[in-house]
Amino acid sequence: DAGITQSPRHKVTETGTPVTLRCHQTENHRYMYWYRQDPGHGLRLIHYSYGVKDTDKGEVSDGYSVSRSKTEDFLLTLESATSSQTSVYFCAISQTGQETQYFGPGTRLLVL
């Protein structure tokens, strides 16, 4: 998985609680992305980062925030988890932005 780890790998939480997912890379890639994967939707971009402290929204950013204080770490926070945020979350990294995106192993999140 190209030096990408995601934590936790599985999480069960309750509606209304905040949740933070972590993506850590050892490749020193500039770009980092958070996607969610749901049946029938493929992968949808939540937020992405093009450098430390530089982030922007993707197509499904409502209810999510991100932070990147170091090159190697990209955090995704669900401010108040809802059942519609039950999904598999993937982090990806890219050296140049457009060329290959390398995906992490995913985090399976269940919001009850």
Next chain:
Amino acid sequence: QQQVKQSPQSLIVQKGGISIINCAYENTAFDYFPWYQQFPGKGPALLIAIRPDVSEKKEGRFTISFNKSAKQFSLHIMDSQPGDSATYFCAASYPSPDYKLSFGAGTTVTVRA
């Protein structure tokens, strides 16, 4: 609204057969078209990619055909093998500075031995 439409949702092919997956897009700003392969429980991995100035690209048993005027592109898997059983996603990327990928909904390919 899905910016890249992918079909079929699933397909079954016999070993040695050809698998064909089709994708269509509307936004002519897209300038990079990758295909990703995903096995159960794993993250997607880049399989092959093409730019719109090329009509075809082949890597081993995998070929992308690209029709710029029709805004369509497809993946052909020749001599399909059981190890090719996976979910395949087409995608399209915006150019600089965004580089955001829009993915199709995915096609689950099952190769029967």
